[in-house]
Amino acid sequence: MSQVILIEENENLRDLLAINLKTYVGSEVIPRSTAAEAIDLLNILPNVDLIITQDRVGDENTASILLNYLKESDSEVSMIVNGPFDHVDEEKLIVIKEEKDWETIISTSAQVLGVSIESLEKRVLPEFIPVEVRYFLPLDSSCCDVFIRIKKTATEYQFIKRIHAGDHYSKSLVEKYIEQGLSFFYIPKEFQNNFTNFVSDHLSQKLDENNFKSLDKKIEVIAQSYEIALQEIKKLGFNSATIQLTDSIVKSMVSASKDSPEVNQVLHKVINSKSGYLYQHGHMTSIVANEIAKNLGIDQELITQRLAYASFFKDISFVDNEDLAKISTFEELESSSLNEEDWDLVFNHALDGALLIRKHPEAPIDVDTIIKNHHGTTNGKGFSTNSMNKLPQESKIFIIACEFVRELLDFKERGGKPHPIVDELYKTYSSPEMVKIIKALEKTLRSKVEKK
Structure with a gap:
């Protein structure tokens, strides 16, 4: 199994890259926060194959520091920089200018690590996709089963059903998860389009009926709909x-x-x-x-x-x-x-x-x-x-x-x-x-x- 060091501040993007690198590319993903942490790991792990990093983490020129280290140590490790990076072309350096283009990062990682397109296409797609918790606030039911994700290891998760398709739930249930710091629920991948349409139809009907008990309630639903629509x-x-x-x-x-x-x-x-x-x-x-x-x-x-x-x-x-x-x-x-x-x-x-x-x-x-x-x-x-x-x-x-x-x-x-x-x-x-x-x-x- 190949080993990939991943430096990414955005938690959602980090999780997305980690689970796809494991699922599609078959890599062990090792998250790190800074160039110094990555270099410490490189000094004790001889079999790291790839580094995926941002250009900068805070005030640190993360990509530049890592690139200089790899050159000075004559390392064979390749590096992908996620986002714009001012650089001179290097054999082991790949820059993906669109910072949130995670699909290109995954396909490029596969190419670097010797995983063929044919092999990628045969791999099993992730079963669940994330949906922001706040999407469920204005709803009282779902068109599909809804799960929470529990982390077992750095790249392995367990999905536990919390809302059954068609069942009614209270707003307080969603608020409880928000208070606990939950950012996403998960739904089966085959329901992605259905769920988007379900939410839009529900909110549109609610707004068009205009049967609100108070102006405060109407403003609450408009606000929730506004943010989801954007x-x-x-x-x-x-x-x-x-x-x-x-x-x-x-x-x-x-x-x-x-x-x-x-x-x-x-x-x-x-x-x-x-x-x-x-x-x-x-x-x-x-x-x-x-x-x-x-x-x-x-x-x-x-x-x-x-x-x-x-x-x-x-x-x-x-x-x-x-x-x-x-x-x-x-x-x-x-x-x-x-x-x-x-x-x-x-x-x-x-x-x-x-x-x-x-x-x-x-x-x-x-x-x-x-x-x-x-x-x-x-x-x-x-x-x-x-x-x-x-x-x-x-x-x-x-x-x-x-x-x-x-x-x-x-x-x-x-x-x-x-x-x-x-x-x-x-x-x-x-x-x-x-x-x-x-x-x-x-x-x-x-x-x-x-x-x-």
């Missing part, structure tokens, strides 16, 4: 299930404020809900932008859907790391300690969101423009406050709404002394048309105070 679209793109779920969520986001006599009440409930930053910023931006448009006298039928879809998709690039959505200026981006991949992700996310929404067959016309412009640039790259005169009115409305909501969420997170958000907006955006839009925002805020 994950599924990022993973699978648009299909009938994700399109149906997206449309149901957008419709529910719009109706949540229409059904409530006080828009301010909806904002308050969203910001205090147990939900993620992407959902809170998205839903609140949709509400605030629509209120601004209403105060400017813009036809609601024309703009409401566009603003809601733009709010939904603007930050979809950050579904795996929503803290990146909190960066809203080039200065913040430059002063961050992001790696090159995340830096590029932030810089280009408005364009990426615009390109994605164009693939939605039923998205409102021009919603891609609003998404592309939502940080003030015409091309969807970076951040700007100097190009406002070049942008359409709807994009300007959306920018003010995004900034206002970001400041609200930032204050909620930081706490401290309140500061006048609108005054800051006037300082940043001083052109006549932007001032007009900010005044429309002020009118919304004043009307909420007067009604109290």
Whole structure:
């Protein structure tokens, strides 16, 4: 059996690589955390065949340190670097630039270790696939049996059934596993597509029926659906299930404020809900932008859907790391300690969101423009406050709404002394048309105070 040292910070990717290296390639996988740990192991294990590593672990230049060690010791061990790596071509070095392309890592490992494609194809596929635990929160039953995974050895697992197909279960059951730190349930591999469709259909039906006991419950289901939909679209793109779920969520986001006599009440409930930053910023931006448009006298039928879809998709690039959505200026981006991949992700996310929404067959016309412009640039790259005169009115409305909501969420997170958000907006955006839009925002805020 071949031996592989694996250095990977992402626990989910590490488990995925380990189990597939054992199942498909027949390797013994030895996880390590740093270059120093790997080198210590190499000094006592003469039969290591392959190292799979990230470019960097924290501040350590892991791949460079290991490559130098292998060269200096004249080692025959091959090395695969997972992700971008600045290097000179070496005979025993392979760089896989797409960091999360685990399938290429497995097939390349097989090639390095002398396992043929024919042999790979004959091997048994893993019986179970992981599904994030939170997918089960809005459900009360499953279309298939659901398992938890117990680790027996570094690469061997036992799967124990916890939910039977068709049986009803309580939300508290799922919450108990979340409190215990469980990240994934597992389902039989043959049910992968069925389960995705089952979740989408269930959530869409729940949202469309609109039979919620309270606004809080409605917001809870919208938030859960929102986060699941973003994950599924990022993973699978648009299909009938994700399109149906997206449309149901957008419709529910719009109706949540229409059904409530006080828009301010909806904002308050969203910001205090147990939900993620992407959902809170998205839903609140949709509400605030629509209120601004209403105060400017813009036809609601024309703009409401566009603003809601733009709010939904603007930050979809950050579904795996929503803290990146909190960066809203080039200065913040430059002063961050992001790696090159995340830096590029932030810089280009408005364009990426615009390109994605164009693939939605039923998205409102021009919603891609609003998404592309939502940080003030015409091309969807970076951040700007100097190009406002070049942008359409709807994009300007959306920018003010995004900034206002970001400041609200930032204050909620930081706490401290309140500061006048609108005054800051006037300082940043001083052109006549932007001032007009900010005044429309002020009118919304004043009307909420007067009604109290």
